[in-house]
Amino acid sequence: MRQKWKAAILLLTVISLLGGCFAEKPVLEELDPEGKVKIKVMYHNEESFYRDYGNGFDANFNEKYPNIEFEVISLIKMYRDIEKNGTSYEEEYLKLIENNKPDVLFAEKTDLFEKLAQEGKLYNLDPIIAQEKFDVDGYMPGLIDMLRGYGEGSLYGLAPSFYTQNLYYNADLFREYHIDPPRNQMSWKEVLELSKRFAGLGSEDKPIYGLTEEFGRADDLLFGMAATSSLRALDAKGEKLAFNTEGWKKALELVADAVRSKAVFTYPLGEDGLTYYQQNEPFFRGEVAMVLGSGMFLNQILQGTRQENVKEIEWNMVTVPVDPASPNESPFVDLNGIYAIAADSANKRAAWEFMKFMNSPEMAKAVSRSPHAGLQTRSSFTKEVAGKSTESFYLLRPKAGGGSIWGGSNVNRPDEFIFGFPSLVRKQLYEMVENGKSAEAAAAAIEGEGNALLKQARAAQKAKGNAAKK
Numbered sequence: 001m002r003q004k005w006k007a008a009i010l011l012l013t014v015i016s017l018l019g020g021c022f023a024e025k026p027v028l029e030e031l032d033p034e035g036k037v038k039i040k041v042m043y044h045n046e047e048s049f050y051r052d053y054g055n056g057f058d059a060n061f062n063e064k065y066p067n068i069e070f071e072v073i074s075l076i077k078m079y080r081d082i083e084k085n086g087t088s089y090e091e092e093y094l095k096l097i098e099n100n101k102p103d104v105l106f107a108e109k110t111d112l113f114e115k116l117a118q119e120g121k122l123y124n125l126d127p128i129i130a131q132e133k134f135d136v137d138g139y140m141p142g143l144i145d146m147l148r149g150y151g152e153g154s155l156y157g158l159a160p161s162f163y164t165q166n167l168y169y170n171a172d173l174f175r176e177y178h179i180d181p182p183r184n185q186m187s188w189k190e191v192l193e194l195s196k197r198f199a200g201l202g203s204e205d206k207p208i209y210g211l212t213e214e215f216g217r218a219d220d221l222l223f224g225m226a227a228t229s230s231l232r233a234l235d236a237k238g239e240k241l242a243f244n245t246e247g248w249k250k251a252l253e254l255v256a257d258a259v260r261s262k263a264v265f266t267y268p269l270g271e272d273g274l275t276y277y278q279q280n281e282p283f284f285r286g287e288v289a290m291v292l293g294s295g296m297f298l299n300q301i302l303q304g305t306r307q308e309n310v311k312e313i314e315w316n317m318v319t320v321p322v323d324p325a326s327p328n329e330s331p332f333v334d335l336n337g338i339y340a341i342a343a344d345s346a347n348k349r350a351a352w353e354f355m356k357f358m359n360s361p362e363m364a365k366a367v368s369r370s371p372h373a374g375l376q377t378r379s380s381f382t383k384e385v386a387g388k389s390t391e392s393f394y395l396l397r398p399k400a401g402g403g404s405i406w407g408g409s410n411v412n413r414p415d416e417f418i419f420g421f422p423s424l425v426r427k428q429l430y431e432m433v434e435n436g437k438s439a440e441a442a443a444a445a446i447e448g449e450g451n452a453l454l455k456q457a458r459a460a461q462k463a464k465g466n467a468a469k470k
Contacts, residue, residue: 117152138379161335170288219422256442
């Protein structure tokens with residue numbers, strides 16, 4: 001009997017040893033605890049890198065990995081080269097990667113991230129995530145699906161933070177005039193109808209409007225409606241404007257009618273010299289019931305108005321208007337940059353440890369304590385702001401295919417066109433509101449004048465680029 005037990009123990013020992021021999025091999029080689037590693041990380045600049053990630057970063061990551069050092073590759077330097085050489089953002093971004101060989105890439109534009117992923121320039125994170133059971137279930141709805149979409153099903157990057165817009169409202173005004181406040185996931189039609197209920201209220205000296213955009217510009221309101229409805233301002237090839245369409249005409253008429261009926265507040269044409277704080281004062285004075293605003297507007301609410309003798313208002317927020325055909329999506333959800341590892345990096349393990357920490361629940365929890373940290377894509381750590389639920393920030397998924405009316409950041413839109421086109425649209429909206437111009441005539445004028453402006457801007461950009469090469 002004793003011999004049988006000895007044989008059984010020996011057999012178990014052999015099985016155990018064999019199990020150790022066939023244990024899962026690490027996807028990435030472990031770090032040498034004695035060796036020092038320097039990884040190159042792309043970011044806006046060194047100062048902002050340590051400002052944004054200093055909280056908890058120095059205290060935790062450097063304690064765990066004291067032998068990992070960082071060299072920050074500044075993105076800001078590119079803008080001087082873009083201006084000097086007449087080149088595009090994409091050209092300078094790819095040149096920066098080629099010249100500096102970063103281990104960790106930081107993509108501000110999703111189109112560039114998609115390009116790099118599909119060209120095999122990024123490291124596929126799926127195997128290491130699966131092996132280490134890294135939590136990807138705690139992210140906001142739709143985020144991981146969107147990132148996988150850029151990589152044709154594979155995950156090549158992670159994004160720790162994002163920004164979005166909300167519909168902010170003055171609860172006091174709704175209560176005073178016995179009007180039901182806005183709710184999550186209203187359509188643009190419903191929001192404009194709600195805003196019309198305030199038209200004619202107030203006094204002649206102090207009329208009350210139902211809605212405004214945070215900068216008080218009719219063109220921005222139009223572009224927001226268009227993005228929600230997936231309207232595109234350029235043709236399929238991105239070569240010229242395609243504005244003279246039924247979709248754009250309908251959007252133009254909706255905005256013009258809302259402004260004309262005094263339901264929507266906008267600043268007069270040519271009044272562009274106001275500061276951001278001045279642009280938003282109508283809301284704080286109780287003259288506007290709802291504002292389509294960004295995180296910057298929320299910060300102003302939290303800081304309070306700069307005007308004297310203006311009482312504090314009771315406010316709240318709901319989601320931006322949605323497309324009834326896709327009520328769970330928003331074009332206003334934008335990632336605040338995507339982190340990825342270069343496929344040719346020699347320091348993938350160190351780069352992964354950094355990325356893993358920056359995108360970890362622990363880091364999200366630490367950063368969420370800062371009032372200026374922005375919104376974390378991990379939705380479990382920011383439940384309220386100033387006592388208000390943050391449900392509206394996380395309720396909508398990023399819109400499939402993005403929310404740009406231009407079809408992507410890789411479309412060549414020179415600065416001269418970017419700055420000139422909104423003014424052109426604003427002028428035509430003014431003609432509709434003040435002079436009764438039809439939507440058909442306005443859309444045709446925008447397309448014609450816009451194409452001329454785009455052609456002129458691209459020609460100037462090309463000439464500048466040619467001059468820089470000489």
